[in-house]
Amino acid sequence: MESSRKGRTSPTITDVAELAGVSRAIASRALSHESRPVSADKRARVLEAAEKLGFKPNLLARSLTTKTVNLIAVIVNHIHDFSDLDLFDFLIGEIQSIGKQVIFVRVGSVQRAEEFLRNGVAYHVDAALVFSDFAAAADVRKMFRNAAVLMLNGMHDGTSPSVVPNEVIGITEAVADAAGKGVATAAMVTGRISSPVEQSRIATYKSEMKRHGIRLVAELRGDYSYASGRQMAQSSGWTDVDAVFCTSDAMAMGVMDVHREAFPHNKPARFRLYGFDNLSLTDFEAYPISSIGYDKKAYVGEILRFLTRTGEVAGDRVDVTVPTFFVSRATS
Structure with a gap:
């Protein structure tokens, strides 16, 4: 084996296979995230050989072979x-667990998305996950010259598959909770109205409030951020209500901080407070906000299912919904 490597500056997969006593194909599979099984013993021998030789996989060569x-x-x-x-830290880790890496493209506005298209800004990627509501599915397919586009928000077009939370379930439970506690009037602090998801979310809240006889006194528009929640909370003429529904937990945190006196020992004294997203921060004493969430593990699992089957589902409309649920905490 030593003679076979003579004159080379770096070891190859063949060298690793020879040292581990396995075939080249087994060595390749042991060092990749392919789904075909490799016995634990052979994988350990291959990894040990690769470490001993200082072998690093040639990702470019592999991509030419696998077309990925x-x-x-x-x-x-x-x-x-x-x-x-909360979401992206978990998502990135799970994507890396299947041997892939993430590049983020920050759109920021509809005009920015159009600029990317005009200037031909694109990368060669295996798939695109669209969380932006500024980016239309058709535009993303053009941007990356790839049909493997999964819509997780934004402008669906009836072609690309999607994975979205079913928000009706959680909102129905939250409004029912408020009605059951005697709430008769409410204010809403909403996010960006241009978002189709936000439009649907607001419509569901209003429908459920009407069904339970809760009168909507005020509707203030934020942008999902903590800062906008604080700003809306400082507006006059809406705090004389029984409940405030925020379409993000971050905005609800801003509202709570402005009106801390209304929550002695985190209990509602003047109005009940409801958020949305079920952030990990709401499990802590500082912000025990009643909220609507979904199983992020199930949600990301559906995304990974798409990423491991892009050749089968790209271009086919497959809509998957993940149920939401209401989590009651101190503020309600």
């Missing part, structure tokens, strides 16, 4: 909401 680059594009408006941090 192991890159996943994640299209976002921005990353500053607490809900982004």
